[in-house]
Amino acid sequence: MPYETDYTNQGFTKVGTRVNRPDGVDKVTGRAKYGADANAAGQLVGRVLRSPHAHALITKIDTSKAEKLPGVKAVLTGKDFPDLTGGNRGLMDILENCMARGRALYDGHAVAAVAAIDADTANKALKLIKVTYKQLPHVTDVDEAIKPGAPIIHDWVRTAGVTPAPTTASNVAQRSEFGHGDVDAGFAQADVIIEKSFKTEQTHQGYIEPHACLATLGPDGSGELWVTTQGHFTFRNVCASLLGLEVAKLKVTSSEIGGGFGGKTHVWTEPVALQLSRKANRPVKLVMSRDEVFRATGPTSSTSVDVKIGAKRNGKITAATAELRYQSGAFPGMWAMFGAMTSFACYDLKNVKSVGFDVLVNRPKVAAYRAPSAPMAAFAVESVVDMLAAELGMDAVDFRIKNAAKKGTKASYGPVYGPIGIGPTLDAVKNHPHMKRKLGKNQGRGVACGFWFNFGGQTCTDLNIGVDGSVNLTVGTVDVGGSRASLALIAAEELGIDYEQVRVTIGDTNSLGHNDTTEGSRGTFSSGMATIFAARNAVDVLKQRAAATWDIPVEQVIWEAGEARAKGRQNNNLPPLSLKEIAAKSPRTGGPIAGHNEVVADGAGVSFASHMCDVEVDPETGATKILRYTVVQDAGKAIHPDYVEGQFQGGAAQGIGWALNEEYIYGDDGRLQNAGFLDYRIPVCSDLPFIDTQILEIPNPNHPYGVRGVGETSIVPPLAAIGNAVSNAVGVRMTHVPMSPPRILNAIETAKE
């Protein structure tokens, strides 16, 4: 191992402070350049024609009239995307999702694309493309899709994870089972057993910036892509594979990003834009409309989950099971598997079993959404945990504390936990002033826990010191949540200089080695690790230059507080050399001073959070108001506490929207009925209270600073915390998310009957 990644408990002077964000002025003045803000000489406008049908054979596409329209420079259909995937089914699914190949699989599936000199011409051209469809039976509901006789989405899908392997096609793409112990024996020991079924509807990440790119691809196979993405290196690799390009000849630059939350980890229109550009031999700008974003980019799964938990009268859980059915859209996914892995991860269970079924339906290809799949599983499990506590007459927090996972617990998904933070978050909840607030009429309080894995991955950074002592740090992880400020703090900490001396840039794919996508809460964890090592690398060079200046062995030089100091009584006459002084002389002492690091940052450490919320439900309208919301989460070490709190608040806000309002509504015709922010309502400021946060800092033993990822876990508990709060407020168990006013009223009315 080239670098020691263990936690060292070092003291900090910069890390942990709340400095100003470096991108703030650009963003509030409009200077920041997002996906749609780049332009090139001679660029064309790209537009995509999408299927109006949920499921249909494309018997013919006549593009002749569109091609003849003056100003149209390229028209594409599925035939313009040869299969270069080499039998890789995952890549083929991506290609087929970008452009239909003989069959439209969902409302909004791309069937053709044009590039024209302006938007009017491109729109006219789309209308001139004549597509002949033969409609096929469709299915959009996850439970309906697994019933006998349901329309089969793909005749080549055989359920994986089943022995013996099935020989007939199914909409169940995969079965995944996790757990240990003997659940039957465990339930036999239980004094109380609660069993309940839950549903959650499909939601979109709801990022404000739609997908947008500017693509240039010449006949020589060299190209450039400016794009809003969470992972430009991954986009480069995927686009190159799909289009038969050499990776090094496609330069991808990430723009500023107006939200991603997992939805910008996947390519949607970028290969189409590149292929249009190749065909037209002109740059092509392709910007999705909001309607397209909803209909054709990855939302999260809608789900159906059954949970059964048994416990002794003393409050100890004896067994737990869950069956989770997650739809993955029209292409196989692993989303139910993640739900099955995370469902019981908060608890110390001797007998546990969770089984996930990934189900195909005629909806858009599901994509990751912040701790993908965990919130739905947590909604079901944490609801039953609350019901069980109530049945046992125990406080819901005490019940969770009694059963919480701890160091040495065998996780429900397999491994044994190291040091983890679920217990401390629950203790913090129990003692939080929020829990002492008195509830009024029609008000209820809910608590829930959440888990997410976090991960690190391939990372590469460069650190260059200018002759004036200012520092350029170039990283390859897209800044989705403030990582530039955090990474500048880390560089300043290591070099012993001011935060303001460091400028962090997100390098393009030609500037750095491969960096994995910013997902899995990895940005600050992994690029932070690489920045530490790159800075230490640069410090080694600084020490060498000082040693040469002083004409002493480098072993006699130490680096402290931003300056080289000569050790030993014999060097008492040598005054320290600051970074600025060494940098100023660098042209004559060996040239530029730089540090570099490439690392596979593993050991991210799992993450836990506990949330509490108070709600008030209007019994006449069914409307829910969030009165107070508090997030407690383990951050390892909060590099920039403002941003950590922002992540906690952002996850909670998205979870609140998911819990109360947001849902994809499909008609009987299989078409999405609310593809816009007017009818798909995400929470705005006036819907939310100030979300309180409490950062716990339990160091991750596998990071020099003790950092854990913080970006995702905060979206896991809200569905359940609000579900428990609403259920307590109305006196009826809520089992269907979102808990919209009609659903709450219906639940109240049904309970009366």
Add this chain to the structure above:
Amino acid sequence: MEVQLAGILSQAAGGARCVECTGATIGELLQSLVLRYPEMQMHLDEGVAVAVNGEIYRDRRDQPIPNNADVFLLPRIQGG
């Protein structure tokens, strides 16, 4: 050493939830696993993670595996 196979990965080993393998590092362990269960290669190509004494490694093939370690082969996680 004993390697426990989580979820769908056990299917590649004929349904076994636990198999015997050798290897001083994660890389060696995965090599040995594929030699014994060739169907495992497909999962390795799609990506797996290896938990060693509770710590999950996705990419670090040179990670040493201590004697008597608790080793779990997991599907590769995606994030948002």
